[in-house]
Amino acid sequence: MAFKNHSSRTMFSSSSTSFSFRFTTIITLAIFIFCSSYYILFSRLDCSPVTSSPGNPPFAGDLRDLTSxxxxxxxxxxxxxxxxxxxxxxxxxxxxxxxxxxxxxxxxxxxxxxxxxxxxxxxxxxxxxxxxxxxxxxxxxxxxxxxxxxxxxxxxxxxxxxxxxxxxxxxxxxxxxxxxxxxxxxxxxxxxxxxxxxxxxxxxxxxxxxxxxxxxxxxxxxxxxxxxxxxxxxxxxxxxxxxxxxxxxxxxxxxxxxxxxxxxxxxxxxVDQTKFVYSPESGARFRVKHGVPDNGTFIVMGVSGRLVRDKGHPLLYEAFALLVKMHPQVYLLVAGSGPWGKRYAELGENVRVLGALKPEELSGFYNALDVFVNPTLRPQGLDLTIIEAMQCVKPVVVPNYPSIVGTVVVDERFGYTFSPNVRSLVETLDSVVRDGSIVLEMKGIACKVYALSMFTAxxxxxxxxxxxxxxxxxRLLYSGNYLLLSDGEDQDLQD
CATH class of the missing domain: 3.40.50.2000 (Glycogen Phosphorylase B;)
Structure with missing residues (x-):
């Protein structure tokens, strides 16, 4: 379902937030990371069948009637x-x-x-x-x-x-x-x-x-x-x-x-979940290789794919040019080839145009980011780059098209949505920066859990x-032995 754009701005307030609130938030985040890591690890090793429950009923009937x-x-x-x-x-x-x-x-x-x-x-x-x-x-x-x-x-x-x-x-x-x-x-x-x-x-x-x-x-x-x-x-x-x-x-x-x-x-x-993995080390190496500041104060955004008009690069180009004036600590990595590569280079030292990356470089690219941006103007299909970024524990910024918010970014836990215009994208990217790294990390963990349950090879x-x-x-259509997993469950398959 669709959700309101950048509604997470209120999750963390500005510097006026009290110490006790920040301490509670950090403790909560630590517990969340531990539980999520435990779940991700052991859900991949558990081969036991899923048992039905009132909240996880078996699917009965003809599988051709399944709408999920x-x-x-x-x-x-x-x-x-x-x-x-x-x-x-x-x-x-x-x-x-x-x-x-x-x-x-x-x-x-x-x-x-x-x-x-x-x-x-x-x-x-x-x-x-x-x-x-x-x-x-x-x-x-x-x-x-x-x-x-x-x-x-x-x-x-x-x-x-x-x-x-x-x-x-x-x-x-x-x-x-x-x-x-x-x-x-x-x-x-x-x-x-x-x-x-x-x-x-x-x-x-x-x-x-x-x-x-x-x-x-x-x-x-x-x-x-x-x-x-x-x-x-x-x-x-x-x-x-x-x-x-x-x-x-x-x-x-x-x-x-x-x-x-x-x-x-x-x-x-x-996507191949063994190739797109969470690896802070590979992300750090990627940043060093391409001269990206890594002093802990920058928010590093990234975009990848063909650098052409219908992929939304005119939107991101104009939006980022405005954003960097508001937040000089933002950085943009641009992976891909196309005519908009030269335009991005005009934006100055806050942008690195990387050219087309080989498949083995993509995981390092995603891990180098704090958030992945897909500004596409093509509301059709599902762009693999969104799924790849989620597998690498990165939140995403995407247009609020039905194909995306109805199937991939179904919840604000996974990132941010915007209407396909410059003003909306600037407001959303501003929310990303204001939310900061802790909120982005929480969203990235939620992305990984959901991606493992839905978007693996x-x-x-x-x-x-x-x-x-x-x-x-x-005859197999009527077996009635299938369980319909809720979002985030991944208990029956080895990855």
């Missing part, structure tokens, strides 16, 4: 192995993969590590015309590019049909968005196909609206959006099952696109695994 993310289900191990065909836009090749490539790699390597036979039909992220095949255990990846470097569907289907006839046919087919176009769906045997939507045109329409209002953009983008939206609503029913990565997207597909409720599901994205892969198993064998 499948990630929240308490799912035990399964013994049956699946043979899955996957169509995705691109596969990570090179040192700096994008968010979608990282998602695909994380999900399908996780499923393969669980013993499932995964066949991925894709192209390389560097857009080369390479035609290669490689396998890593149960993970098989086939590059089938056309002359433009995008997926050659005819070639991909030739390989698909050949593999489908070997040993035994595919149990199910999965496509990431329209990597498998709707006019090719009829070529899938029995129509057994599920599609995961990482963004829909209804959300893109909102994106164009926000950018129009924020940047005085020509209205042509909005005029072009509506026909694309109508076309999308018409072809969506050609896919059999739909997976959304946010609760708000599910509501749109059911209430506006008018898809049957039982054909629309939510499985949120996860383990939990994401388990949800997809059970989903495909249920699609193959509908």
């Amino acid at each position: 993310p499948w990630n929240k289900l308490s799912l035990g191990p399964i013994s049956e192995k699946l043979k899955l065909a996957v169509f995705c836009k691109s596969w990570p090749v090179g040192s700096i993969p994008g968010g979608m490539e990282r998602h695909a790699y994380t999900l399908y390597t996780s499923l393969a590590s669980r013993g499932h036979e995964i066949h991925v039909f894709t192209v390389s992220s560097d857009r080369s015309n390479r035609e290669e095949y490689y396998n890593r255990g149960d993970l098989h990846v086939y590059f089938a590019p056309n002359e433009h470097g995008t997926l050659n569907h005819s070639q991909a289907f030739e390989i698909f049909h050949k593999i489908n006839g070997l040993d035994h046919p595919f149990d199910y087919v999965h496509t990431e968005s329209v990597s498998l176009p709707h006019w090719r769906v009829k070529m899938v045997p029995n129509g057994d196909i599920a599609v995961t939507w990482h963004g829909i045109w209804y959300e893109i329409m909102h994106s164009n609206l926000f950018q129009e209002l924020s940047n005085d953009r020509p209205i042509s983008d909005l005029q072009q959006t509506m026909p694309r939206l109508v076309d999308e609503i018409r072809f969506f029913p050609k896919y059999k099952q739909h997976i959304c990565i946010s609760n708000s997207a599910r509501e749109v597909l059911v209430n506006i696109y008018q898809l049957p409720k039982r054909n629309v599901h939510v499985i949120v994205n996860g 383990t939990r994401m892969a388990s949800a997809y695994e059970r989903f495909f198993m249920c699609m193959k064998n509908e």
Whole structure:
């Protein structure tokens, strides 16, 4: 649910706060950190099944009636192995993969590590015309590019049909968005196909609206959006099952696109929780490497991703320029490449533009921050950077879009929200600075607990695994043995 912006300003008052109140706060924080650390450690080691209680009832009935993310289900191990065909836009090749490539790699390597036979039909992220095949255990990846470097569907289907006839046919087919176009769906045997939507045109329409209002953009983008939206609503029913990565997207597909409720599901994205970890040491090394002051008085903010307009960098650029005049002790680390990198460098010594970071550098980057800022003007999907920062025990500053506040930053314990305009962002960043490091640390701990319960590669892969198993064998939909975990619980899976 949405919540009021920067409402935590009243949590800690200014220097007039009494000593007794500060002492009580510090003791409370110490207890909270100890309990949270104890919980995080032992919840990862506890493999015992979750027991039901009045506050944690079992989910009974058809899983297709579940409106919450499948990630929240308490799912035990399964013994049956699946043979899955996957169509995705691109596969990570090179040192700096994008968010979608990282998602695909994380999900399908996780499923393969669980013993499932995964066949991925894709192209390389560097857009080369390479035609290669490689396998890593149960993970098989086939590059089938056309002359433009995008997926050659005819070639991909030739390989698909050949593999489908070997040993035994595919149990199910999965496509990431329209990597498998709707006019090719009829070529899938029995129509057994599920599609995961990482963004829909209804959300893109909102994106164009926000950018129009924020940047005085020509209205042509909005005029072009509506026909694309109508076309999308018409072809969506050609896919059999739909997976959304946010609760708000599910509501749109059911209430506006008018898809049957039982054909629309939510499985949120996860990141490799073994790579994005809390490590003050790596954060300190990162600060030293990039010349960031570490005298205990600075609040270090960070932003990452493509440094382009629709990611909200005009907002953050203007907001931070105003903020640094109010609070000279703030610092901004900018990770990524794009035209706005040079503009950020104009803001002076309080900003470090780092360029694009390699995957192994990202955890150190997040750990170097006090708070992570995502100013995006694209209210679609779920940006992995928010989840990665939360896994590294960092609170977040995000726009109050339905996809974010309805699924990720569902509570003010996890950070701050703002309306996508400069004034609101300045007010929110001002609240961040005034709250100070103790409040930010508390919010970061809450982020980690919640992220472990929802946004891990383990939990994401388990949800997809059970989903495909249920699609193959509908009797599993009615087992009635699942428990719906409340926010922050993570008792049934080893990470």
